[in-house]
Each structure stands twice: as C-alpha cells, then as structure tokens.
Amino acid sequence: MKHKDKDEDPRKKEDEEEEEEEEGLEEQFWEEEVFAEEEGVEDEEVDEASLKYLVLLLDDKNDTERANAVEAIADYANEGITDKSVLPKLVKLLEDKYEDVRMNAALALSNYANNGLVDESALPKLVKLLDDEKEVTVFAVTALAAYASKGLMDRSVPPKLVELLEDEDMRMFTLTALVAYASKGLTDKSAPPKLVKLLEDEDQGIRIYTLQTLATYASGGLTDKSALPKIVKQLEDGFVCAHAAETLGKYASQGLTDKSALPKLKELLEDEDAHEKAQYALDRYAEKGLKPT
Secondary structure, three states: OOOOOOOOOHHHHHHHHHHHHHHHHHHHHHHHHHHHHHHOOOHHHOOHHHHHHHHHHOOOOOHHHHHHHHHHHHHHHHOOOOOHHHHHHHHHHOOOOOHHHHHHHHHHHHHHHHOOOOOOOHHHHHHHHHHOOHHHHHHHHHHHHHHHHOOOOOOOHHHHHHHHOOOOOOHHHHHHHHHHHHOOOOOOOOHHHHHHHHOOOOOHHHHHHHHHHHHHHHHOOOOOHHHHHHHHHHHHOOOOHHHHHHHHHHHHHOOOOOHHHHHHHHHHHHOOOOHHHHHHHHHHHHHOOOOOO
C-alpha cells in the first residue's frame, strides 16, 4: 500500500522561491556587468535588474555583503539610478550592528535626497548617528545637509554641528550642513564665535566655507562684530577674496561695517573673478554712507 507524501512545508517552499529569485537576479546582474565591461556601456545604461539584486542583498546575513550592497546602491544613486522602494530598507540599516553598513546607508540616503527622494523617518536616526564613530558621523552630517536642502530638518541638529566644528577632519562637511540649515532659517547662536576662529585656518577651503557660513548666518540676522577685521583680512587672498567681499556685504546689510575694507574692495572691482561680489559689498557700504575715496 502506497503512502501519500506529506504536504510540503509552505515556509520551505517560500524560502526556495526566494532563493531561486535571488540566484536568477544574481546571474542577470553578472551577465549585465560583463556585457557592460566588454561593450563599454556606462553603468546607468545597465541596471534595473542589478539594482533589484542589490536590494535583495540588503537582508543578507553577511555583514560585508550588506555593506557592499548599500555602497553599490549609493553609487547607483550618485549616477541618478534609484528605486524609491528601497528607502525604508536604507533607513532601517542606519541602525545596523555593522559600522560600514550604517556609514553606507547614510551615504545612500544622502545621494537619494540629492535625487529628490527622501524618507522623513530617517531624520531621528541620522541625528543619532552624530554620536557614532567618526566615519559614520561624516556621512550622517552629509545626509542631514541633503535632507535640509529638501526642507526636512531637526531643530536639535545645529548645536550638534557647532560641537563638531572642533574636529578638523569633520569641518568641511559640518560647515556645509550649517549652511544648509541656516539657509532654511535654523541656526545656533553659539556658531559665529567658533566660525570666526576658523578664519585663521591654513586651509583655504575651510576659510571659504566659513565665510559662506558667516554670510548665511548674517542673512538671518546672526552676526559677530569681532569677525569684521578677520573677514577684511581675507580680501588679501586671491582665492578667498570674492567670498570675503560677499560676507562683508551681508554684514553691512546688518549695520556692521569696517572702513578699512573700502580700499581693497575698490581694488577688487578690477578682479575678473571678484568684481561682482566687491560691487555688491560696496553698494551695501554706500547704503550706510560709506564710500571709498
């Protein structure tokens, strides 16, 4: 007498189907990668199946596989190739146990935001990452700046960013985020004095971003009078002078001027790169009754 086979476990069947799907997408992924390499096809021309395969890997038990998959998704987004449905998974990965996964998830969310795709639930998790390892925090700051540019902000962020100015490795990213927040009206009163100190930094890039931040803060009515002599000094640096001139104009709009800036601003009218900003500053000074001789 024959016995009937027991019913197949539906969970086992479901697992097998998922495994088959992953294997199929993996095979298609590598076929397209090889084709792209052989034919010289750009990445953005390759990718719908590849992206689907990478999304599956976000649930992989192997830490390195997850980290690499998130990094690849971030790279795709940087090329404008996105999948909106992946956002909740990226947000979840901000709390992953593995540092590289959290770091790459923040990067991916930043790149997605730059493509106009955001998930508001990411904000509190990104804020939490400001207290993570430096490598993670850098990308959290970048993501928070990208989210701010889309109008999604957390009021607790500016004071935390000001604290991060103390870390020289974080400054460029932090200044960018401070500008993004300040341009949307969210500032921190403790920022200007710390920004003034950065005008003495040897790195021209840091000084440029600092001037941009001071200018943005001044536009919102938040200034530091002690900054003026140091801003004027930046007019002597050919790479920084245009930014210094604009910042002086913003400060003048708030009633803060320095007469010693006038001769140099006049000279900069002959500078091909700086003349527009110099004219802007001189116009603001003229409104306050100050003109070069």
